[in-house]
Amino acid sequence: MITITTPYSNLTEQTKELAKRWGFHYSNTPDEPFFLQLTTEHLQLIQPGKNSPGPIYIDFSSGQVAHRRRFGGGKSQTMAKAVGLNKNSELTVLDATAGMGKDAFVFASLGAKVILMERSPISAALLSDALQRAAIDEAISDIIERMSFIYGDARKLTLEKRIKEVEEVSLNHTSIQIKEVPDVIYLDPMFPHRKKSALVKKEMLAFQSLIGDDNDSDELLSTCLKLAKKRVVVKRPIKAPYLNNQKPSLSMNMKKHRFDIYVTSATKTN
Ligand SMILES: C[S@@+](CC[C@H](N)C(=O)[O-])C[C@H]1O[C@@H](n2cnc3c(N)ncnc32)[C@H](O)[C@@H]1O
Numbered sequence: 001m002i003t004i005t006t007p008y009s010n011l012t013e014q015t016k017e018l019a020k021r022w023g024f025h026y027s028n029t030p031d032e033p034f035f036l037q038l039t040t041e042h043l044q045l046i047q048p049g050k051n052s053p054g055p056i057y058i059d060f061s062s063g064q065v066a067h068r069r070r071f072g073g074g075k076s077q078t079m080a081k082a083v084g085l086n087k088n089s090e091l092t093v094l095d096a097t098a099g100m101g102k103d104a105f106v107f108a109s110l111g112a113k114v115i116l117m118e119r120s121p122i123s124a125a126l127l128s129d130a131l132q133r134a135a136i137d138e139a140i141s142d143i144i145e146r147m148s149f150i151y152g153d154a155r156k157l158t159l160e161k162r163i164k165e166v167e168e169v170s171l172n173h174t175s176i177q178i179k180e181v182p183d184v185i186y187l188d189p190m191f192p193h194r195k196k197s198a199l200v201k202k203e204m205l206a207f208q209s210l211i212g213d214d215n216d217s218d219e220l221l222s223t224c225l226k227l228a229k230k231r232v233v234v235k236r237p238i239k240a241p242y243l244n245n246q247k248p249s250l251s252m253n254m255k256k257h258r259f260d261i262y263v264t265s266a267t268k269t270n
Helices: 009-022 063-071 078-083 102-109 121-135 141-145 199-211 217-227
Strands: 003-005 035-038 043-046 092-095 113-118 147-151 157-159 176-178 184-187 231-237 250-253 257-263
Touching: 003 009, 009 035, 009 121, 035 121, 043 121, 043 199, 063 102, 078 102, 078 231, 078 250, 078 257, 092 102, 102 113, 102 141, 102 147, 102 184, 113 121, 121 141, 121 147, 121 199, 141 147, 157 217, 184 217, 217 231
Parallel strands: 003 035, 092 113, 092 184, 113 147, 157 176, 184 231
Antiparallel strands: 035 043, 231 257, 250 257
16 A cells, blocks of 8 residues: 655645545655655655656646647647547547546647546546646646546446546446446556656656556457447557457557557447
8 A cells, every 4th residue: 555645734634635535544754665745736656766756746737748738749649640639629538547647638638528537546646636736727727627537447437327426436346337428438558568768768667666567458448449439549559469469440650659549430329
């Protein structure tokens, strides 16, 4: 179980509430290799030590994510084309492996309604914190309004009449219901063989060592193929095998990644 702490005495109660909500252990003297820390600015993941990537937190307002929103190529970027946002910006996209929410934010900034789903309580807590902060930033609040978040395992997704709120959903639920059929489901599961190089990678590696590889994503693809109205898009390292060894309808290649697109519209009646 991961520990959560705060260096600010006036944030102790809030930190204890977060511990309760996400199932973390509260301590004011953490000595684990990783711990979460609530500051006056945000919730962050700390890995003390020499090779630490520095605090990891999610920030939709500035830094890399904001830069990508302004200069990332908009609707002509490959990722937007893979999802279909270049032709129709009013899609509902379910990002079933939300992680740090970076890709989801790109989809929402291009006009899509995005449902983010994440099963790791650490990522979920960081995401939830970032979404709350971003919702009151006037520059991006309209984008954040299009984003909703579900904490849970996407392999348990079923389509039902209503969406459950974060507080209601736990990983023990046998099914998680969503109220609307997503046009597109986007998957970017952790892939085991990432090598260390740039800082961004270091950040990713820190996450990966904590959250673990997503070795069950073959199963996730099967679930999503049954749910998506138009397509399932899977982001893979360029040389990685197809998820579930299932050949996609088409692939779009980038330098290091490719997007495998599984068209589902022909077989769906909803
Ligand atoms: C590589 S990260 C995704 C990064 C993300 N695309 C971004 O832009 O920040 C993969 C994430 O998917 C989550 N994940 C994997 N399988 C999942 C599942 N079945 N349900 C929910 N989340 C899942 C993992 O916990 C991890 O945080």
